[in-house]
Amino acid sequence: MDVDAVNKFSSLHAKPNGLILQYGTAGFRTKAYHLDHVMYRMGLLAVLRSKQTKSTIGVMVTASHNPEEDNGVKLIDPLGEMLAPSWEEHATHLANAEEQDIQAVLAEISHREAVNLQQKAMIVIGRDTRPSSEKLSQSVIDGVSVLGGQYHDYGLVTTPQLHYLVCCQNTNGQYGKATIEGYYQKLSKAFVELTKQTFRSGDEYRALKIDCASGIGALKLKEMECYLPRELSLHLFNDGTKGKLNHLCGADFVKSHQKPPLGIEVKPNERCCSFDGDADRIIYYYNDADGRFHLIDGDKIATLISSFLKELLSEVGENLKIGIVQTAYANGSSTRYLEEVMKVPVHFTKTGVKHLHHKAQEFDIGIYFEANGHGTVLFSKAAEMKIRQLAKEETDGKKRKAAVMLENVIDLINQTVGDAISDMLLIEAILALKGLSVQQWDAIYTDLPxxxxxxxxxxxxxxxxxxxxxxxxxxxxxxxxxxxxxxxxxxxxxxxxxxxxxxxxxxxxxxxxxxxxxxxxxxxxxxxxxxxxxxxxxxxxxx
Ligand SMILES: CC(=O)N[C@H]1[C@@H](OP(=O)(O)O)O[C@H](CO)[C@@H](O)[C@@H]1O
Ligand SMILES: [Mg+2]
Structure with missing residues (x-):
């Protein structure tokens, strides 16, 4: 460790006096002008974590659905998952250390976690579209560089894209190609395969209006559009060309106010959805013929995906266990429907994606969604292998077809974390395959007020x-x-x-x-x- 360099850079990224922050549910989050020292220090910490795990670690600069003036940072662990809890404590400790104690705190963490300082470190960095994000990600780079870490700055990416990239890096490309193009190719290929023969051209049924919260989702959807079939016609609103990030729009606004976002005209029975500011959440909605607003939240998304997967599994005829994970915020009607009508086991965890993700890993196929629209599907390694094998070798045509569809779902869903783009494509594929309108989907059960x-x-x-x-x-x-x-x-x-x-x-x-x-x-x-x-x-x- 170059003690002089660390000292010099630490003073360039000074901590405001008396400021105490905590690595919370989604990393550090507060007003952007309070975060420069935190970014620099998270650069330092990411290097230690990378050395310890001998893997690439991600650092994402975003404050998700928070107001534009806020910002935040979180670290991404080797397989694209949230940072391990013991390291959350180190993060809090390091972020709150006085400048003169930084060396000692780094040494203490290295000692407690048996970090081999000679090991190489590789960090990948991403950021959202907030005005403050670029400068803050430079501070992360300062922290990485001063400890001699290598880095790749992916620039503007959605949070789930960075999770994907970290996972690709650490699985030698097994999960996918570690480029944004690789992400588009993987998802679009799976989507095209899954929906083959389903789309008819001129089918206005497939038009989808997307409120991008004036954030990164718009940019990335525009990049991705050329990879997707023309029949899926995506109409982007709040695309960041004007309007403030998350202001009166975005998934969090729509869910908490239970009304449509500004900047999008919701005509009767049109299918609409909203992303949040870093595109890891998605919420659907529509207005009925009487102009009444209907919200289709994470619980209904989980129900749609679960019933689709359950059907495919019964066609495949394998005894793979599905488990659904919810939090206390799940609407009581959704839990009742899943348990009593669909007969799938539902488990509850504390709020926060890391808790749901962890629980979902216990099943062959674990489906988790927070009511606010953050969620995904996890396939165990064994289930994935079985499905891929059946897709290749099964002689019964119907069974093989179901296995191929499951295989495409595995590739379409971002298994590292909830992902608005990937979730949207899976939902659109299911609605198209089942010929379901947004109203029919909504009518699966009625939410309790x-x-x-x-x-x-x-x-x-x-x-x-x-x-x-x-x-x-x-x-x-x-x-x-x-x-x-x-x-x-x-x-x-x-x-x-x-x-x-x-x-x-x-x-x-x-x-x-x-x-x-x-x-x-x-x-x-x-x-x-x-x-x-x-x-x-x-x-x-x-x-
Ligand atoms: C009721 C609610 O929506 N809570 C959200 C919110 O957590 P709280 O701990 O409730 O502030 O932010 C979390 C991080 O984004 C998200 O995971 C969670 O679902
Ligand atoms: Mg988010």
Missing amino acids: NRQLKVKVADRQVIDTTDAERRAVTPLGLQEVIDDLVKKYRFSRAFVRPSGTEDVVRVYAEADSQENADNLAHEVSLAVFQLAGGVGEGPKRVF
């Missing part, structure tokens, strides 16, 4: 939860109050948990009518305010 609210408290960590965050253990008495409130309504459910990305307590409630869901959410908010140290004016009934 629900409401999400936020409550400000002095210290949100006073709320501790259990049972995949569905029950509060502390503060004492809160859960009993929630239980009593829930009893007042039919088909009702409510829970509270501290957010991992914002300084608030989140409240979720669902019930038989919107009015009841709103009342229940409000009453639970009041209980949180009273029993968990609310600050400020207190919850107001806004609905």
